[in-house]
Amino acid sequence: MRCLLFESIIAVCLMGCASEYAHLQKTQNDGDCTDKILPLTIETSWYDASVDVMGKHISGLLLIKNMPDSSKRIVFTNEAGLTFFDFSFSREGHFSTVSVIKQFDRKAVVQTLERDFALLLGIPFLNNVGQRYTTGDDVYFGFKEKNGTAYFITNKDCASLQRLEWGDKRKRLVTVRTPGSGFPTPALIEVDHHTFRMNIRLTRIQKE
Amino acid sequence: MCEMKKEWAMVLLFTFITVAGYSQHSGYLPIGDMAAFKKQFAAESSKVSSIESSFTQEKVLTALTEKITSTGKFWFKRSNRVRIEYIKPYSYTMIMNGDKMLLRDDQKENTVNVKSNKLFQQINQIMIDCVQGTVLESKDFNVSVFEDEKTYLLEMSPTARSLREFFSTIVLKVDKKDFTAHSIEMNEKAGDKTTILFKDKKLNTQFSDAVFAF
Numbered sequence: 001m002r003c004l005l006f007e008s009i010i011a012v013c014l015m016g017c018a019s020e021y022a023h024l025q026k027t028q029n030d031g032d033c034t035d036k037i038l039p040l041t042i043e044t045s046w047y048d049a050s051v052d053v054m055g056k057h058i059s060g061l062l063l064i065k066n067m068p069d070s071s072k073r074i075v076f077t078n079e080a081g082l083t084f085f086d087f088s089f090s091r092e093g094h095f096s097t098v099s100v101i102k103q104f105d106r107k108a109v110v111q112t113l114e115r116d117f118a119l120l121l122g123i124p125f126l127n128n129v130g131q132r133y134t135t136g137d138d139v140y141f142g143f144k145e146k147n148g149t150a151y152f153i154t155n156k157d158c159a160s161l162q163r164l165e166w167g168d169k170r171k172r173l174v175t176v177r178t179p180g181s182g183f184p185t186p187a188l189i190e191v192d193h194h195t196f197r198m199n200i201r202l203t204r205i206q207k208e
Numbered sequence: 209m210c211e212m213k214k215e216w217a218m219v220l221l222f223t224f225i226t227v228a229g230y231s232q233h234s235g236y237l238p239i240g241d242m243a244a245f246k247k248q249f250a251a252e253s254s255k256v257s258s259i260e261s262s263f264t265q266e267k268v269l270t271a272l273t274e275k276i277t278s279t280g281k282f283w284f285k286r287s288n289r290v291r292i293e294y295i296k297p298y299s300y301t302m303i304m305n306g307d308k309m310l311l312r313d314d315q316k317e318n319t320v321n322v323k324s325n326k327l328f329q330q331i332n333q334i335m336i337d338c339v340q341g342t343v344l345e346s347k348d349f350n351v352s353v354f355e356d357e358k359t360y361l362l363e364m365s366p367t368a369r370s371l372r373e374f375f376s377t378i379v380l381k382v383d384k385k386d387f388t389a390h391s392i393e394m395n396e397k398a399g400d401k402t403t404i405l406f407k408d409k410k411l412n413t414q415f416s417d418a419v420f421a422f
Binding site: 059098206 | 265267269272274277278294297298300302311316318373374394396397398400402
Protein backbone atom coordinates (compact mmCIF):
# COMPACT_ATOMS: atom_id res chain seq x y z
CA MET A 1 0.00 0.00 0.00
CA ARG A 2 2.81 2.32 1.04
CA CYS A 3 4.67 1.37 -2.12
CA LEU A 4 1.62 2.21 -4.27
CA LEU A 5 1.30 5.61 -2.61
CA PHE A 6 5.01 6.31 -3.22
CA GLU A 7 4.70 5.29 -6.87
CA SER A 8 1.65 7.52 -7.29
CA ILE A 9 3.53 10.49 -5.85
CA ILE A 10 6.46 9.84 -8.19
CA ALA A 11 4.08 9.52 -11.17
CA VAL A 12 2.34 12.82 -10.32
CA CYS A 13 5.72 14.50 -9.91
CA LEU A 14 6.96 13.21 -13.23
CA MET A 15 3.77 14.33 -14.98
CA GLY A 16 4.04 17.72 -13.36
CA CYS A 17 7.68 18.06 -14.31
CA ALA A 18 7.23 16.78 -17.86
CA SER A 19 7.99 19.23 -20.64
CA GLU A 20 4.96 21.01 -22.02
CA TYR A 21 6.41 20.38 -25.47
CA ALA A 22 7.10 16.65 -24.89
CA HIS A 23 3.95 15.68 -26.77
CA LEU A 24 5.10 17.43 -29.97
CA GLN A 25 5.86 14.98 -32.75
CA LYS A 26 8.51 15.95 -35.25
CA THR A 27 7.22 15.77 -38.82
CA GLN A 28 8.44 16.62 -42.27
CA ASN A 29 8.65 20.34 -42.91
CA ASP A 30 5.91 22.05 -44.85
CA GLY A 31 7.32 24.93 -46.88
CA ASP A 32 3.90 25.84 -48.27
CA CYS A 33 2.50 26.53 -44.82
CA THR A 34 5.58 28.52 -43.76
CA ASP A 35 5.34 30.57 -46.97
CA LYS A 36 1.66 31.19 -46.32
CA ILE A 37 2.07 32.40 -42.73
CA LEU A 38 5.46 34.19 -42.95
CA PRO A 39 6.61 36.89 -42.86
CA LEU A 40 4.34 38.10 -40.07
CA THR A 41 3.57 41.75 -40.61
CA ILE A 42 1.60 44.31 -38.67
CA GLU A 43 0.63 47.47 -40.51
CA THR A 44 1.74 50.72 -38.89
CA SER A 45 -0.82 51.22 -36.13
CA TRP A 46 -1.50 52.88 -32.80
CA TYR A 47 -2.74 50.66 -29.97
CA ASP A 48 -4.39 51.45 -26.66
CA ALA A 49 -2.07 49.52 -24.32
CA SER A 50 -2.78 48.02 -20.93
CA VAL A 51 0.01 46.26 -19.05
CA ASP A 52 -0.36 44.32 -15.79
CA VAL A 53 2.88 43.22 -14.23
CA MET A 54 3.32 41.72 -10.75
CA GLY A 55 0.14 43.42 -9.50
CA LYS A 56 0.96 46.82 -11.01
CA HIS A 57 -1.06 48.35 -13.83
CA ILE A 58 0.27 50.68 -16.52
CA SER A 59 -1.66 52.02 -19.48
CA GLY A 60 -0.67 54.10 -22.48
CA LEU A 61 -0.44 54.20 -26.24
CA LEU A 62 1.77 51.90 -28.28
CA LEU A 63 2.86 52.71 -31.81
CA ILE A 64 4.03 49.93 -34.12
CA LYS A 65 5.68 51.63 -37.07
CA ASN A 66 7.15 50.14 -40.25
CA MET A 67 9.97 52.42 -41.34
CA PRO A 68 10.95 53.12 -44.98
CA ASP A 69 14.24 51.22 -44.45
CA SER A 70 12.25 48.10 -43.42
CA SER A 71 13.15 48.46 -39.75
CA LYS A 72 10.35 48.47 -37.18
CA ARG A 73 9.83 50.81 -34.25
CA ILE A 74 7.86 50.25 -31.06
CA VAL A 75 7.07 53.44 -29.16
CA PHE A 76 5.19 53.52 -25.85
CA THR A 77 3.82 56.79 -24.50
CA ASN A 78 1.39 57.59 -21.75
CA GLU A 79 -2.03 59.01 -22.66
CA ALA A 80 -0.84 62.54 -21.94
CA GLY A 81 1.94 62.16 -24.50
CA LEU A 82 5.14 61.44 -22.56
CA THR A 83 7.34 58.92 -24.35
CA PHE A 84 8.36 56.03 -22.07
CA PHE A 85 10.40 54.01 -24.54
CA ASP A 86 11.28 53.80 -28.21
CA PHE A 87 12.68 50.45 -29.40
CA SER A 88 13.92 49.52 -32.86
CA PHE A 89 14.28 46.21 -34.73
CA SER A 90 16.47 46.51 -37.81
CA ARG A 91 15.54 44.86 -41.11
CA GLU A 92 17.74 41.91 -40.04
CA GLY A 93 16.00 41.75 -36.66
CA HIS A 94 18.68 43.35 -34.47
CA PHE A 95 17.22 45.07 -31.44
CA SER A 96 18.28 48.48 -30.15
CA THR A 97 16.97 51.02 -27.68
CA VAL A 98 16.40 54.46 -29.19
CA SER A 99 15.27 55.93 -25.88
CA VAL A 100 13.96 54.69 -22.56
CA ILE A 101 13.07 56.58 -19.38
CA LYS A 102 14.88 55.75 -16.15
CA GLN A 103 11.86 53.96 -14.65
CA PHE A 104 11.85 51.38 -17.50
CA ASP A 105 15.62 51.23 -18.01
CA ARG A 106 16.29 47.93 -16.24
CA LYS A 107 17.97 45.03 -18.01
CA ALA A 108 15.24 42.52 -17.08
CA VAL A 109 12.44 44.88 -18.18
CA VAL A 110 14.02 45.78 -21.52
CA GLN A 111 14.94 42.12 -22.26
CA THR A 112 11.40 40.95 -21.46
CA LEU A 113 9.86 43.61 -23.69
CA GLU A 114 12.39 42.88 -26.44
CA ARG A 115 11.40 39.19 -26.49
CA ASP A 116 7.67 39.96 -26.37
CA PHE A 117 7.81 42.44 -29.22
CA ALA A 118 10.23 40.30 -31.24
CA LEU A 119 7.72 37.44 -31.11
CA LEU A 120 4.81 39.74 -31.98
CA LEU A 121 6.72 41.12 -34.98
CA GLY A 122 7.82 37.65 -36.08
CA ILE A 123 11.52 38.51 -35.74
CA PRO A 124 12.69 34.96 -34.74
CA PHE A 125 11.12 33.58 -37.91
CA LEU A 126 13.02 35.94 -40.22
CA ASN A 127 16.40 34.37 -40.89
CA ASN A 128 15.92 30.96 -39.41
CA VAL A 129 14.84 27.50 -40.50
CA GLY A 130 11.92 26.05 -38.58
CA GLN A 131 10.98 22.53 -37.58
CA ARG A 132 7.41 21.27 -38.01
CA TYR A 133 5.70 19.36 -35.20
CA THR A 134 2.17 18.14 -34.73
CA THR A 135 0.01 17.53 -31.69
CA GLY A 136 -3.72 16.92 -31.86
CA ASP A 137 -5.20 19.46 -34.23
CA ASP A 138 -2.33 21.94 -33.86
CA VAL A 139 0.73 22.24 -36.05
CA TYR A 140 3.78 23.86 -34.45
CA PHE A 141 6.65 25.44 -36.35
CA GLY A 142 9.60 25.85 -33.96
CA PHE A 143 12.52 28.21 -34.59
CA LYS A 144 15.44 27.74 -32.21
CA GLU A 145 17.03 30.85 -30.74
CA LYS A 146 19.76 31.36 -28.13
CA ASN A 147 17.37 31.54 -25.17
CA GLY A 148 14.55 29.30 -26.25
CA THR A 149 12.35 28.38 -29.16
CA ALA A 150 9.84 30.63 -30.90
CA TYR A 151 6.79 28.86 -32.27
CA PHE A 152 4.02 29.84 -34.60
CA ILE A 153 1.08 27.52 -34.33
CA THR A 154 -1.52 26.88 -37.01
CA ASN A 155 -4.49 24.56 -37.34
CA LYS A 156 -4.12 21.26 -39.17
CA ASP A 157 -4.75 22.56 -42.68
CA CYS A 158 -2.68 25.74 -42.14
CA ALA A 159 -5.80 27.81 -42.78
CA SER A 160 -5.05 30.26 -39.97
CA LEU A 161 -2.45 31.26 -37.40
CA GLN A 162 -3.64 30.17 -33.94
CA ARG A 163 -1.02 31.80 -31.73
CA LEU A 164 2.68 32.50 -31.19
CA GLU A 165 4.75 31.14 -28.31
CA TRP A 166 8.12 31.39 -26.67
CA GLY A 167 9.14 28.19 -24.91
CA ASP A 168 12.22 26.72 -23.31
CA LYS A 169 12.95 22.98 -23.11
CA ARG A 170 10.34 22.36 -20.43
CA LYS A 171 7.91 25.26 -20.23
CA ARG A 172 5.74 27.54 -22.24
CA LEU A 173 7.01 31.04 -21.43
CA VAL A 174 4.93 33.50 -23.45
CA THR A 175 1.83 33.26 -25.64
CA VAL A 176 0.73 35.89 -28.16
CA ARG A 177 -2.84 35.72 -29.44
CA THR A 178 -4.74 37.95 -31.85
CA PRO A 179 -8.41 37.11 -31.24
CA GLY A 180 -10.71 38.33 -33.98
CA SER A 181 -9.02 39.86 -36.99
CA GLY A 182 -5.45 38.62 -37.36
CA PHE A 183 -2.30 39.89 -39.07
CA PRO A 184 -1.58 42.37 -40.65
CA THR A 185 -4.23 44.45 -38.82
CA PRO A 186 -4.98 42.70 -35.54
CA ALA A 187 -7.73 44.56 -33.68
CA LEU A 188 -6.69 42.97 -30.38
CA ILE A 189 -3.33 41.55 -29.29
CA GLU A 190 -2.89 39.64 -26.04
CA VAL A 191 0.56 38.78 -24.68
CA ASP A 192 0.53 36.44 -21.67
CA HIS A 193 3.54 35.35 -19.61
CA HIS A 194 3.31 31.93 -17.97
CA THR A 195 6.27 32.00 -15.58
CA PHE A 196 5.46 35.29 -13.83
CA ARG A 197 2.44 37.56 -13.63
CA MET A 198 2.55 39.79 -16.67
CA ASN A 199 0.16 40.38 -19.51
CA ILE A 200 -0.12 43.02 -22.21
CA ARG A 201 -3.39 43.85 -23.95
CA LEU A 202 -3.29 46.01 -27.07
CA THR A 203 -6.47 47.33 -28.67
CA ARG A 204 -6.10 48.92 -32.09
CA ILE A 205 -7.02 52.60 -32.21
CA GLN A 206 -9.17 53.70 -35.12
CA LYS A 207 -7.76 57.14 -35.95
CA GLU A 208 -10.27 59.74 -37.08
CA MET B 209 41.60 99.41 -33.15
CA CYS B 210 41.61 96.03 -31.39
CA GLU B 211 39.10 97.32 -28.82
CA MET B 212 36.78 98.45 -31.61
CA LYS B 213 36.91 95.03 -33.26
CA LYS B 214 36.03 93.46 -29.91
CA GLU B 215 33.07 95.79 -29.51
CA TRP B 216 31.78 94.95 -33.00
CA ALA B 217 32.18 91.27 -32.30
CA MET B 218 30.17 91.68 -29.09
CA VAL B 219 27.44 93.61 -30.94
CA LEU B 220 27.28 90.92 -33.64
CA LEU B 221 27.20 88.12 -31.04
CA PHE B 222 24.47 89.89 -29.07
CA THR B 223 22.45 90.47 -32.27
CA PHE B 224 22.83 86.80 -33.22
CA ILE B 225 21.76 85.57 -29.78
CA THR B 226 18.81 87.97 -29.73
CA VAL B 227 17.62 87.02 -33.21
CA ALA B 228 18.05 83.33 -32.40
CA GLY B 229 16.04 83.84 -29.22
CA TYR B 230 13.21 85.62 -31.01
CA SER B 231 13.11 83.21 -33.93
CA GLN B 232 12.30 80.29 -31.61
CA HIS B 233 8.79 81.72 -31.22
CA SER B 234 7.89 83.34 -34.49
CA GLY B 235 5.87 86.54 -34.12
CA TYR B 236 6.60 86.87 -30.39
CA LEU B 237 8.71 89.51 -28.66
CA PRO B 238 10.06 89.45 -25.10
CA ILE B 239 7.93 91.39 -22.64
CA GLY B 240 9.45 94.61 -21.37
CA ASP B 241 8.65 94.60 -17.65
CA MET B 242 8.75 91.15 -16.07
CA ALA B 243 7.91 92.41 -12.58
CA ALA B 244 4.78 94.20 -13.80
CA PHE B 245 3.75 91.13 -15.83
CA LYS B 246 4.14 88.86 -12.80
CA LYS B 247 1.95 91.15 -10.74
CA GLN B 248 -0.74 91.40 -13.43
CA PHE B 249 -0.62 87.66 -14.15
CA ALA B 250 -1.14 86.79 -10.47
CA ALA B 251 -3.94 89.35 -10.06
CA GLU B 252 -5.86 88.38 -13.22
CA SER B 253 -5.42 84.63 -12.72
CA SER B 254 -6.81 84.85 -9.20
CA LYS B 255 -10.11 86.10 -10.67
CA VAL B 256 -10.64 82.71 -12.33
CA SER B 257 -12.15 80.28 -9.85
CA SER B 258 -13.15 77.58 -12.33
CA ILE B 259 -12.68 76.53 -15.95
CA GLU B 260 -14.72 74.09 -17.99
CA SER B 261 -13.40 73.42 -21.46
CA SER B 262 -12.91 71.01 -24.34
CA PHE B 263 -9.43 70.22 -25.57
CA THR B 264 -7.59 68.71 -28.49
CA GLN B 265 -4.27 67.01 -27.83
CA GLU B 266 -1.77 66.29 -30.59
CA LYS B 267 1.25 64.10 -29.97
CA VAL B 268 3.88 64.38 -32.71
CA LEU B 269 6.71 61.87 -33.04
CA THR B 270 8.99 64.00 -35.15
CA ALA B 271 11.57 61.41 -36.26
CA LEU B 272 8.88 58.87 -37.11
CA THR B 273 6.61 61.40 -38.89
CA GLU B 274 3.70 60.09 -36.88
CA LYS B 275 1.05 61.88 -34.89
CA ILE B 276 -2.01 60.99 -32.88
CA THR B 277 -4.79 63.40 -32.04
CA SER B 278 -7.13 62.96 -29.12
CA THR B 279 -10.00 65.02 -27.76
CA GLY B 280 -11.63 65.35 -24.40
CA LYS B 281 -13.02 67.51 -21.62
CA PHE B 282 -11.20 69.56 -19.00
CA TRP B 283 -12.33 70.92 -15.65
CA PHE B 284 -10.47 73.07 -13.13
CA LYS B 285 -11.63 74.44 -9.80
CA ARG B 286 -9.55 76.54 -7.48
CA SER B 287 -7.61 75.39 -5.79
CA ASN B 288 -5.63 72.36 -6.90
CA ARG B 289 -8.44 70.42 -8.55
CA VAL B 290 -8.16 69.30 -12.19
CA ARG B 291 -9.99 66.67 -14.21
CA ILE B 292 -8.75 65.70 -17.69
CA GLU B 293 -10.97 63.25 -19.51
CA TYR B 294 -9.82 61.81 -22.84
CA ILE B 295 -12.87 60.70 -24.82
CA LYS B 296 -11.66 59.95 -28.36
CA PRO B 297 -10.05 57.85 -29.76
CA TYR B 298 -9.36 56.26 -26.36
CA SER B 299 -10.91 56.61 -22.96
CA TYR B 300 -8.72 57.80 -20.08
CA THR B 301 -9.36 60.01 -17.06
CA MET B 302 -6.94 61.83 -14.75
CA ILE B 303 -8.29 63.56 -11.67
CA MET B 304 -5.98 65.63 -9.49
CA ASN B 305 -7.49 66.63 -6.17
CA GLY B 306 -5.03 68.06 -3.67
CA ASP B 307 -2.45 65.40 -2.85
CA LYS B 308 -4.36 62.62 -4.53
CA MET B 309 -4.51 61.62 -8.16
CA LEU B 310 -6.79 59.12 -9.90
CA LEU B 311 -5.83 57.45 -13.17
CA ARG B 312 -8.61 55.50 -14.87
CA ASP B 313 -8.40 53.62 -18.17
CA ASP B 314 -10.72 51.07 -19.79
CA GLN B 315 -9.45 48.28 -17.58
CA LYS B 316 -8.61 49.65 -14.17
CA GLU B 317 -8.23 52.66 -11.94
CA ASN B 318 -5.26 53.61 -9.77
CA THR B 319 -5.22 56.10 -6.95
CA VAL B 320 -1.84 57.70 -6.33
CA ASN B 321 -0.75 59.77 -3.38
CA VAL B 322 1.37 62.30 -5.23
CA LYS B 323 3.36 63.05 -2.08
CA SER B 324 4.80 59.54 -2.19
CA ASN B 325 5.86 59.88 -5.82
CA LYS B 326 8.01 62.88 -6.67
CA LEU B 327 7.50 62.59 -10.42
CA PHE B 328 3.71 62.48 -10.12
CA GLN B 329 3.91 65.39 -7.70
CA GLN B 330 5.89 67.47 -10.21
CA ILE B 331 3.70 66.59 -13.19
CA ASN B 332 0.59 67.28 -11.09
CA GLN B 333 2.05 70.61 -10.08
CA ILE B 334 2.91 71.60 -13.68
CA MET B 335 -0.71 71.14 -14.76
CA ILE B 336 -2.06 72.98 -11.70
CA ASP B 337 0.46 75.84 -12.10
CA CYS B 338 -0.31 76.22 -15.80
CA VAL B 339 -4.06 76.57 -15.32
CA GLN B 340 -3.99 78.31 -11.94
CA GLY B 341 -1.54 81.00 -13.08
CA THR B 342 1.10 80.18 -10.48
CA VAL B 343 3.72 78.96 -12.90
CA LEU B 344 5.91 82.05 -12.45
CA GLU B 345 6.43 81.10 -8.80
CA SER B 346 7.51 77.54 -9.64
CA LYS B 347 11.00 76.54 -8.49
CA ASP B 348 11.04 73.70 -11.01
CA PHE B 349 11.41 76.02 -14.03
CA ASN B 350 13.19 79.07 -15.36
CA VAL B 351 10.52 81.03 -17.19
CA SER B 352 10.97 83.49 -20.09
CA VAL B 353 7.93 85.48 -21.20
CA PHE B 354 7.12 86.70 -24.72
CA GLU B 355 4.02 88.23 -26.23
CA ASP B 356 2.17 88.76 -29.47
CA GLU B 357 -1.07 90.60 -30.07
CA LYS B 358 -3.40 88.04 -28.48
CA THR B 359 -1.33 85.84 -26.19
CA TYR B 360 1.53 85.70 -23.73
CA LEU B 361 3.99 82.89 -24.29
CA LEU B 362 5.72 81.46 -21.22
CA GLU B 363 8.71 79.32 -22.10
CA MET B 364 9.45 77.07 -19.14
CA SER B 365 12.87 75.39 -18.96
CA PRO B 366 13.02 72.70 -16.28
CA THR B 367 15.65 73.11 -13.57
CA ALA B 368 14.86 69.86 -11.73
CA ARG B 369 16.81 66.88 -13.07
CA SER B 370 13.77 64.57 -12.88
CA LEU B 371 11.84 66.91 -15.19
CA ARG B 372 14.80 67.51 -17.51
CA GLU B 373 14.72 63.77 -18.25
CA PHE B 374 11.30 64.25 -19.87
CA PHE B 375 11.11 67.82 -21.12
CA SER B 376 13.43 70.22 -22.89
CA THR B 377 10.83 72.99 -22.52
CA ILE B 378 7.16 73.45 -21.77
CA VAL B 379 5.54 76.33 -23.64
CA LEU B 380 2.40 77.76 -22.10
CA LYS B 381 0.34 80.23 -24.12
CA VAL B 382 -1.99 82.42 -22.09
CA ASP B 383 -4.93 84.37 -23.57
CA LYS B 384 -4.46 88.08 -22.95
CA LYS B 385 -8.21 88.64 -22.65
CA ASP B 386 -8.69 86.49 -19.52
CA PHE B 387 -5.21 85.24 -18.55
CA THR B 388 -6.21 81.58 -18.88
CA ALA B 389 -4.25 78.81 -20.62
CA HIS B 390 -4.74 78.84 -24.40
CA SER B 391 -2.40 75.89 -25.03
CA ILE B 392 0.31 73.83 -23.36
CA GLU B 393 3.15 72.45 -25.52
CA MET B 394 5.41 69.84 -23.94
CA ASN B 395 8.69 69.46 -25.84
CA GLU B 396 10.67 66.31 -25.20
CA LYS B 397 14.43 65.90 -25.43
CA ALA B 398 14.23 63.69 -28.53
CA GLY B 399 12.26 66.35 -30.44
CA ASP B 400 8.79 64.87 -29.94
CA LYS B 401 6.10 67.20 -28.71
CA THR B 402 2.60 67.11 -27.28
CA THR B 403 0.30 70.11 -27.61
CA ILE B 404 -2.96 70.52 -25.70
CA LEU B 405 -5.19 73.21 -27.18
CA PHE B 406 -8.11 74.40 -25.02
CA LYS B 407 -11.38 75.28 -26.75
CA ASP B 408 -14.83 76.54 -25.75
CA LYS B 409 -13.64 77.73 -22.34
CA LYS B 410 -16.30 78.62 -19.80
CA LEU B 411 -14.94 80.57 -16.85
CA ASN B 412 -16.33 80.82 -13.33
CA THR B 413 -19.38 78.65 -14.01
CA GLN B 414 -21.01 76.54 -11.32
CA PHE B 415 -20.39 72.81 -11.53
CA SER B 416 -20.47 70.09 -8.92
CA ASP B 417 -17.42 69.14 -6.85
CA ALA B 418 -18.36 65.55 -7.72
CA VAL B 419 -16.41 66.08 -10.96
CA PHE B 420 -13.24 65.73 -8.88
CA ALA B 421 -14.49 62.96 -6.59
CA PHE B 422 -13.00 59.47 -6.45
